[in-house]
């Protein structure tokens with residue numbers, strides 16, 4: 085029972101070590117611990133202390149917390165794994181990876197990645213014109229690559245050629261023949277020699293959510309016929325020496341290592357054949373796709389992966405080497421565009437529960453009244469009907485409730501009678517649930533019953549802003565209480581957000597090694613904040629959020645690890661979330677006009693003598709203060 089609950093039970097339930105990748109664990113004090121630096125696993129930060137400091141700074145939740153050391157660790161781990169494997173394999177090429185900024189374009193994130201990646205000449209990848217403009221300004225390392233993907237117009241190509249003037253290794257990856265037809269005259273006109281990459285459409289089909297990124301119907305890439313035509317065109321223009329890179333990307337979040345192996349062998353073979361035809365390629369770019377074990381199952385589910393980073397890297401390095409040795413061509417430098425794997429772990433959303441919605445929470449006096457309707461007395465008889473099998477009791481209660489609803493519509497039952505039926509119905513259901521705990525009957529609708537009885541914890545955030553993929557593609561993200569993990573969580577609940585949208589809820593939870601419809605959390609205490617964390621939100625979720633219900637971006641807290649600081653950390657920066665007026669302005673509202681309009685109406689009431697002048701001023705100030713304030717709930 086409650087007394088025997090230990091943090092090991094909490095670990096079993098929430099699986100923090102399974103998805104935490106060594107960065108997250110549960111401390112003896114029952115709160116989440118973070119070890120953000122992979123080189124210093126003993127330096128840990130206590131989430132409780134982070135929360136306390138954020139509160140002491142006067143910051144309201146929800147907030148995105150960024151652990152910059154995790155970002156740096158992930159960059160180091162990926163680069164060093166490639167370097168070590170290349171050395172062990174006696175592979176002749178180098179690894180020169182790039183970070184695809186679409187995964188998280190936040191300036192602070194990109195800057196940190198560039199800084200951590202400098203010793204490895206780690207570069208950036210862009211997939212659109214604005215992303216290209218960002219990477220031009222932030223990748224100044226002349227030895228690092230800038231890979232330019234996505235569909236391109238003349239401005240895009242011209243910017244890329246400007247990059248060549250600045251001595252950057254900008255590789256224009258051709259997605260369509262027409263891009264090359266545009267590039268050749270442009271390069272000649274501007275007298276710049278471009279570096280060209282070719283993106284191949286792959287035959288291997290990845291599995292999972294992004295299976296459509298490869299195969300004949302893929303949106304991106306060149307068929308073999310197109311590649312050969314391009315080579316012909318380059319030869320004619322005396323530009324074949326510009327073709328430097330072969331690129332492919334078979335999809336994100338590759339959950340099965342076999343697909344990685346297949347893609348590598350297809351891509352390496354294509355590289356080798358092109359080399360043999362005299363195309364002087366220097367780089368083989370294997371795209372993104374390195375997965376994250378979001379649900380901690382190490383399996384091929386869409387939210388997991390059945391391999392480690394070491395295995396992935398080994399399959400790439402040894403796979404390419406084998407094909408090249410057989411085909412007797414030089415080993416290319418290897419490029420990967422891992423995005424998710426670099427950023428997913430470094431940020432989490434910390435928020436608080438602002439209320440509980442519970443069917444069994446409200447009670448109406450159910451004592452018998454004179455000449456009450458037979459349905460009311462029937463329902464009452466089901467309470468404490470110990471001679472009935474729980475299944476039978478459940479069926480009867482459900483049927484009485486349906487009949488009562490019909491009777492109400494016909495004007496037969498009164499509102500107080502309906503309230504009684506409702507109260508009794510929920511009481512019966514929760515009694516059945518409790519008796520099942522004790523006696524272990526076989527009960528067909530057990531899951532349905534648990535779902536009906538689960539509380540809804542109202543969480544101060546918007547799914548559409550902070551966890552878009554949980555709604556859009558059924559992504560599973562770990563959600564865990566941040567403290568009290570040494571207490572037994574006794575309330576089964578689902579997490580709902582504060583948007584006015586019934587889709588605004590999380591519908592999948594990690595429970596042990598299973599995915600559940602609801603999750604145990606702790607009983608809320610009066611006058612005590614209950615903080616929960618949603619983890620692994622650093623890839624895509626951080627930047628894809630939308631403005632549904634006009635909840636804007638969250639306040640951000642940037643944390644660095646430092647063992648001279650109390651608690652081994654310090655808050656380096658707090659970036660305030662989008663205020664109500666900023667959010668409104670994005671929808672074309674003029675908030676100054678709004679404030680004036682409201683003030684005018686208040687003044688009118690003051691002139692009529694219906695509001696005291698002082699009171700009028702107070703109301704005006706309050707409206708303006710709310711405009712400048714947060715969009716989320718103040719607790």
Ligand SMILES: *Cc1c(COP(=O)(O)O)cnc(C)c1O
Nearest residue numbers: 333336337372373421422423424
């Ligand atoms: C999205 C994308 C990536 C990043 O993929 P991850 O799965 O996040 O590593 C890399 N390359 C291209 C071309 C992409 O479109």
